[in-house]
Amino acid sequence: MDQTDIQQVSQQDTAQPDVIEALAQVFGPAGILTSPEDCARYASDQSGLHGTPPLAVIRPASVHDVSEAMAICSRYRIGVVPQVGRTGLSGGACSPQGTVVLSTERMTGIIELDRDAMTLTAWAGTPLETVQEAAREAGLDYPVDIGARGSATIGGTIATNAGGIRVLQHGMTRANVLGLEAVLADGAVVSRLSKTVKDNSGFDLKHMFIGSEGTLGIVTRAVLQLRRHVPQSALALFALPDHAAALKCLTAARQRFGSRITAFEGMWPDYWDFVCHKTSLATSRLDGRYGFYLLIEVEAEGPESEAELEAFFADLFEADLAQDGVLAKSISEMRALWQVREAVGEVDDDFGHHINFDIGVSPSALGGFCDAADILLADMPEALGVIKVGHVGDGNVHLLVAHDGSHAAEESIEAAIYGLLRDWDGAVTAEHGIGRIKARWMDHSRSPQELALMRGLKAQMDPQGILNPGALFDQI
């Protein structure tokens, strides 16, 4: 995604000096930043989209502060962009002109860890990695894991329903949140920080806030469900004839390992070759060229798990599903294999101008969709190259398409891929979120009736449209 300036969304210019003054009176110097340098730092996330520096950055230190900030912004009808780690890839944290940023960065830290209930309660501004480490110290695990774990926060991962490599086993963020507290557009605090696992007493309101990208409320605290920590795992790389074989491997792996599969990641040959070409990570791993590469990781109950993976490979080999394979025999070998998969981060920079699609389809349709996309793109002179890597077990492919950097090429490729996706009943974003970049493509995943219901819910909960204006809903 090339850098683009964000469009103007909020236009309450006359109210601006007043609202800043009202906020400054409440929050004082530590709670509000207004210098051009400070504001510029909070304008954008990692999507490549350029936000306009906000009028001010509000840095509340408590739920009460957030509530007060929202009440003031609501009174002045000023748009509020909720923000913390700014690691998003869809522009959901980029500020449009005439808005303020509300950063929960001062609301950080772990409030409680309950070993019996296996829960951890934390402030929204707590980095994901801090939560993972606290869980680990208690012999437990918080299974949501993404590359940006050091900067991404609990609030941000909840607002975007973050995915990552362990979705297959424990689901996305949504599946790992037990309780939630959020502040609504008018400053009302809706709090349910309960550790109750089973609760059918009325609507499960937390799902309104999870994945709604700050458009319905600002997450302030959360109760997270921890899992047992399995210290060891076994990892193998398999070379297969094609994606269809990978799907058969998935079924076989599920039969054999059940919920012990922690990762099932796929690399198409275009990706593998590109990584071989650009880095030294992959070349030495396998001889020959194959139709598909699979990284499979399973929880290891003991040393016999490596043997289990070996036996699994032998069965696949016999069934003509796997053609070659490597079993990691040490921690460093495991790391090396994972680096091939994670090289997508580095490759990203080497690939020139490109669009990074984050497509979700049914796991059984992933191969078909990718084949169709290849055929489509082969006929498009503006598509200069394609590499594909993804979460095979989840039906999620990151499809990178290179182009010449022109707006026309970008537009044409996006229209082609999202147009194709419509026929496959898929998601224009599986895990990165809609943000501001993909808002105009949402109708390729969602029906007019779904969009109307979403807009109705948004209008009900945020009638002035001040919560993250321009995110999800293109130009409310």
Added chain:
Amino acid sequence: MDQTDIQQVSQQDTAQPDVIEALAQVFGPAGILTSPEDCARYASDQSGLHGTPPLAVIRPASVHDVSEAMAICSRYRIGVVPQVGRTGLSGGACSPQGTVVLSTERMTGIIELDRDAMTLTAWAGTPLETVQEAAREAGLDYPVDIGARGSATIGGTIATNAGGIRVLQHGMTRANVLGLEAVLADGAVVSRLSKTVKDNSGFDLKHMFIGSEGTLGIVTRAVLQLRRHVPQSALALFALPDHAAALKCLTAARQRFGSRITAFEGMWPDYWDFVCHKTSLATSRLDGRYGFYLLIEVEAEGPESEAELEAFFADLFEADLAQDGVLAKSISEMRALWQVREAVGEVDDDFGHHINFDIGVSPSALGGFCDAADILLADMPEALGVIKVGHVGDGNVHLLVAHDGSHAAEESIEAAIYGLLRDWDGAVTAEHGIGRIKARWMDHSRSPQELALMRGLKAQMDPQGILNPGALFDQI
């Protein structure tokens, strides 16, 4: 719960003949029932609450039919009670005066089973058991399981977010639904029958309908996530000193068996003694009297799983956590052990007038809550007896309190238990749902801000209040 007549909710009496005529014109004799006998059959569920026979029973045969029915009822402002299996325990399917029942009983059957994606798409009226059997035939499993599986349907289990004994491993119904189609109050069809696992393209609307008990829309079809079928399991009954020991066993079991634990069910001595007294199921199982009884079931990867459970018991015994135990050595022994736990259904009838509480708290708080409830009830002459049985791993206890059948006793016991629950941050219903019976207690689990948000969402999606009037929201 004693039988009580339902209050009048809908009062559009003048419109009644017109709406029935309008519906009859569209649906014809097969699609609408109006005889007093037919209407009486559809008035109530299994809660003990007596509904008023509906004005008519609409039996749509398609999504289009449901849409048309809602459009007509919306035009005439007539309340609609969605219904299929009528197995609910909270009166959610009981019809208030002046309403029509909409039964999806003719919209039944399995539409597709996708082995690769491990999904099953079914009509709302399909019995749960039919889905379980179809999954089983494909070597898979639909893990939602409740006693009423033969009559309860997919639509009903989704509308109520049904729980059951396998929640610990696979979550409640909410965690097992991938895609959903629902008809809104005005007849709009919101359809997302996608098998896409990861989808962050906008609000996840299905969570609005799951567990909202028909107050926001009528579920017509669903895509369910299947799981691998594990044909064998190992089962043991442990006798423990108290609930605190059960909690320690849970932690130890999680460390040892991880997600292979399929059930972790607890019986307090009051329950155990009652079952011994009333039936012959429990007496022969264990000698002596203990402070707590635990049924633990784990997926068996092979015959060694029984040995695993035996070794687990030995460790618990050594740590003074378990005092006695029985390991099921055959299918019939497993069945016999399960019967002790499931005898709550029979005991129910033998217990005389009583309230069956369905309390949810944090798993770590369950023992404390039950102790506090015992102390509270011991001081209340109107509480004639208490028995407690439940899902220890989920923090869900079914607490049965006997009384003399008077309204005053019932009222006083409910006020005491729900009052206590408020201090424990729990749920007035963990799995049975609010329905009509618990609507007035919802504020004991939910804050005024949560209730206001729920009412706002209801007003947005059903401004006339015609969807299941009186359910969840006491007298909208």
